[in-house]
Amino acid sequence: MPKTAKEPVELKEACVLAAHEVIAERGIEALSLREVARKLGVSHQAPYRHYATRDHLLAEVMRRCFESFAQSLDKREHFDDPSEDLRSLGQAYLHFAASHPLEYRLMFNTPWPEKADHPALVRDATHVFNILRNVLARVHGSSKKATIDLDAMFIWSTMHGLASIMQSSAMHHLDMQKSVPGRVMPHVMEMIRGAMSSRHS
Amino acid sequence: MPKTAKEPVELKEACVLAAHEVIAERGIEALSLREVARKLGVSHQAPYRHYATRDHLLAEVMRRCFESFAQSLDKREHFDDPSEDLRSLGQAYLHFAASHPLEYRLMFNTPWPEKADHPALVRDATHVFNILRNVLARVHGSSKKATIDLDAMFIWSTMHGLASIMQSSAMHHLDMQKSVPGRVMPHVMEMIRGAMSSRHS
Numbered sequence: 001m002p003k004t005a006k007e008p009v010e011l012k013e014a015c016v017l018a019a020h021e022v023i024a025e026r027g028i029e030a031l032s033l034r035e036v037a038r039k040l041g042v043s044h045q046a047p048y049r050h051y052a053t054r055d056h057l058l059a060e061v062m063r064r065c066f067e068s069f070a071q072s073l074d075k076r077e078h079f080d081d082p083s084e085d086l087r088s089l090g091q092a093y094l095h096f097a098a099s100h101p102l103e104y105r106l107m108f109n110t111p112w113p114e115k116a117d118h119p120a121l122v123r124d125a126t127h128v129f130n131i132l133r134n135v136l137a138r139v140h141g142s143s144k145k146a147t148i149d150l151d152a153m154f155i156w157s158t159m160h161g162l163a164s165i166m167q168s169s170a171m172h173h174l175d176m177q178k179s180v181p182g183r184v185m186p187h188v189m190e191m192i193r194g195a196m197s198s199r200h201s
Numbered sequence: 202m203p204k205t206a207k208e209p210v211e212l213k214e215a216c217v218l219a220a221h222e223v224i225a226e227r228g229i230e231a232l233s234l235r236e237v238a239r240k241l242g243v244s245h246q247a248p249y250r251h252y253a254t255r256d257h258l259l260a261e262v263m264r265r266c267f268e269s270f271a272q273s274l275d276k277r278e279h280f281d282d283p284s285e286d287l288r289s290l291g292q293a294y295l296h297f298a299a300s301h302p303l304e305y306r307l308m309f310n311t312p313w314p315e316k317a318d319h320p321a322l323v324r325d326a327t328h329v330f331n332i333l334r335n336v337l338a339r340v341h342g343s344s345k346k347a348t349i350d351l352d353a354m355f356i357w358s359t360m361h362g363l364a365s366i367m368q369s370s371a372m373h374h375l376d377m378q379k380s381v382p383g384r385v386m387p388h389v390m391e392m393i394r395g396a397m398s399s400r401h402s
Contacts, residue, residue: 027230109310112370122374129375149381150388153366157389158355161362165354169313173323174330180350187351188358194399195392 012050014040019061024102028110031058055113059121062112065103066124072096073131082138083196087189089135090159094185097163108160132156139196151199155192162188213251215241220262225303229311232259256314260322263313266304267325273297274332283339284397288390290336291360295386298364309361333357340397352400356393363389 018039022031033047033054040046051057076092079085097104112121132155136148162185165171171181219240223232234248234255241247252258277293280286298305313322333356337349363386366372372382 027228029228108369108371109365110370112374125371126375146378146381146384149377150384151392153363153372153381153385154359154389154392157362157366158359159362160366161358161360162354164310164365165358165361168309169311170309170326171354173313174327176350177347180347180354183347183351184354188355191352191355191396191399195396198392198395198399 011040011042011046015047015050015057016060016064019057020102023061023106028058028106033057056118058113059118062106062110063118063121063124065100065107066121066128068100068103069096069107070124070128070131073128082135083193086135086139086155086196087193089132090155090189090192091185093159094163094166097159098166101167104163109164129156151196154195158188158192212241212243212247216248216251216258217261217265220258221303224262224307229259229307234258257319259314260319263307263311264319264322264325266301266308267322267329269301269304270297270308271325271329271332274329283336284394287336287340287356287397288394290333291356291390291393292386294360295364295367298360299367302368305364310365330357352397355396359389359393 015033015036018036019031022035022039031054033051034044036057037044037047047057051060073089073092073096076088079088107125112118129152132152133148136151136155137143140147140151142148166181166184216234216237219237220232223236223240232255234252235245237258238245238248248258252261274290274293274297277289280289308326313319330353333353334349337352337356338344341348341352343349367382367385
């Protein structure tokens with residue numbers, strides 16, 4: 001195998017891209033360092049220079065999903081009114097889920113690698129959750145952590161469920177009026193706003 | 202292969218159980234009529250007596266999940282007060298999701314079989330959704346279909362998201378206060394109640 005001074009960094013990056021491809025094509029169960037090496041046409045040992053185990057590579061793939069998700073949420077239209085900003089955040093969340101189904105599944109429908117610690121993954125996942133926490137702190141005008149986390153869990157649940165259901169087969173077979181699917185997203189946003197208001201009344 | 206008069210019915214049933222096992226052990230991608238035949242120790246052709254394609258068998262496996270889900274929801278504690286009944290329904294939903302993760306995934310996280318019509322599957326899935334619709338018709342004191350369907354989509358989204366997130370790895374790495382996970386479920390129920398009340402105020 002030809003080597004250059006640059007090659008190790010390129011291989012490290014190439015492993016992430018190849019892992020992403022393996023998962024996209026054959027599912028997460030098919031991911032192994034051996035399979036990544038095969039795809040890249042390098043020796044079976046080569047990926048081990050950069051990733052101690054398959055789980056370390058998977059953690060890096062997942063971390064990048066959270067990183068790109070955070071960037072996408074940060075690019076939303078921002079509003080001074082925190083309720084408006086929450087709605088905008090929800091829309092950006094649903095847009096990412098719909099336009100990046102594989103990345104979305106990797107973040108939230110995939111068991112995290114267990115066999116090693118992955119602080120960078122935890123850091124970038126927490127960063128995404130903190131975007132929601134920060135908007136909620138403005139909605140509440142306070143920073144009481146448990147209150148914010150409970151509301152964050154409610155809103156995250158609703159967004160995650162909606163994103164999943166909009167992609168599922170089931171909802172298209174439930175004999176709903178034709179107007180309903182197109183109205184679901186704004187309705188859910190309005191219900192979240194109503195739920196949040198009910199806490200202050 | 203020895204045959205008895207009873208055998209065909211038994212084989213039909215055995216195929217469903219074997220398909221369930223294949224999915225549990227190796228994932229839905231591994232399901233094929235050939236694999237089911239292998240598991241049962243019958244000829245490759247035998248399952249075709251009862252299921253025209255692999256998708257027909259999968260549809261029957263999924264249908265039974267909806268059937269058993271409906272039975273579980275119907276066994277919830279019933280309340281005359283429709284808001285209480287809605288809360289009870291939500292709890293029964295989350296209990297089923299947590300105690301039957303495979304069945305739950307098959308219903309809501311699996312693409313439905315496409316290559317054939319499966320009216321029994323649609324009927325039993327719609328029956329589950331109608332349980333929620335019926336409670337909501339009592340909450341609203343009306344039967345305006347689009348309103349009920351929109352609220353049903355909001356509540357289903359929230360329940361589905363919560364069920365999924367409670368089983369996900371992510372929520373255990375977000376630096377939440379220890380008290381939060383145990384309080385999430387009642388908090389979400391309370392937020393749904395608040396959202397529903399806000400529509401009438």
